[in-house]
Amino acid sequence: MTPTSSAAGGAIIAVDWGTTNRRAYRIDADGVVVDSVRDDRGVLAMAADDYVPAIATLRERLGDLPVIAAGMIGSTRGWREAAYVPAPADLAALARAALRIDAADVTIVPGISWADGPRADVMRGEEVQVLGAITAGLAPADALFCQPGTHNKWIAARDARIVDVTTVMTGELFALLKAHGILAGMLDGPVADGAAFREGLARGAGACDLGAALFEVRAAVLLDRRQPDDAAAYASGVLIGNDVGARDVAGNTVHLLADGTLAALYTVAIETLGGHVTPVDATTAFIAGIHHLRAHLAV
Template identity: 80%
Template sequence: MSRATPIRDGAIIAVDWGTTNRRAYRIEADGRVGDAIRDDRGVLAMAADDYPPALAALRARLGDLPVIASGMIGSTRGWHEAPYVAAPADLAALAAAALRIDDAGLTIVPGVSLLTATRADVMRGEELQVLGAIAAGLAPADALFCQPGTHNKWIATADERIIDVTTVMTGELFALLRNHGILAGMLDGVVADGPAFRDGIARGAGTCDLGSALFEVRAGVLLGRRTPDDAAAYASGVLIGSDVGARAVRGQTVHLLAEGALADLYEVAIEMLGGLTVPVDATAAFLGGVHHLRSHLSE
């Protein structure tokens, strides 16, 4: 690192640089969090030439410090690609493969990939939150995590290592259905917990025929089985129920790395299908991940 402050010992700037949003924090040497910045400067809002002045602006606000960044900044759509680390992976493996951009005083944390004889999956950003949750004592070393979002992530860990990841396009599918195709115009109602949402969970969890279950949204409204105002909640329940039902959560503890309305809906679905949810503060998990990661980074 070209900056004088050793990345392992002094204060740093930690950035969760996502697709649409960016969150930056000053972390002191002892792990305490100082000032923070949250904005919409995700990678989709950035061109390659925008990153150096963006980093300079962060330092002007948070201090002239080394920067550790995770998330989509290290993707093919970001600034510099940081190749994936193959699962199983822990914080030491992420640190060993971190991409150092010395002239920018920047370290980019790589994502994690899974490649088996039958499946392929990838993630960027979630890995640091999951491993950070474990390192910070927010979750056990062997755990199942769910991180709802546009692309929902199910992440399994053992011995403080990520051993499996499954990405489900649940949120994206709902957005596509709401805006395109035969259900467009039917899904403008409020999505919230209630009888329609729970009916959808039961339908989605009990079928391998998701396409048919989704068409029933339209047919149910046309035939008077469901009111138009309930169609969106029912369709969301079908999709989330299908997602959660495929994980066989009954009897399992699921660590929910999220907050807000979508997290609440997943909590309902997981517990309705026999699982137990434990909320995990995603910001605290990310900060814990960065703080513990830097102990593995070389000078």
């Protein structure tokens, strides 16, 4: 359905509705953030009947405005499913496929899918950040992006369109190893850049036998070849090294949509393996993506 003209001009509420967190912004007609709300009301904390009152609460805080929401709100776990747009895709393609909920004055941005040959992949939310980074001049029209997290995304853009996506369960694997299985209880130490992390990085980058490299964490501690407090940093290095090592980063620029510890660790990994990192502020990219997308919603 065609969104109302109110979504295409004037102030709006933009929502990055993730799995565990929610970030909402009041954006004026020029794309400037006037106010914002961040909380833990991600889709895992929501039932289907929770969305209408939750959006009403956002409007009480940010203004009685049209809402454009991206991320997991449009997934099968969210409020209403917004079907994926096949890659290659740009902001105009996302706008054409956006799901309009007229009764609530809400537009849900679809994600992007990749299905070429035997490989399949999907994403929701990251596409707004990537395309927003390009439209805001934070990255060129042809670029490689990395967005670390529970599920790390590697995203390729060509001519300001997303043409490929690869999702790697790096963060989730670390969390599972830490909580369950033979390494549980051994990965409670700090994870930071240092000798142990870089040794793990070197091991993981060249490992096609990831399972063996991970079991070595336990064996090295049992045989006093590694200090117990270093096990978590080493295991993190193995996983991140294996992730980055599978990409063609040598001699290339990677636009990193991250901050904090993960950004620091991935920067070390990418640069150690011969790549160059350009940091991109994910919030700025998201705001730019929604701001430029709403112009297409006027059609």
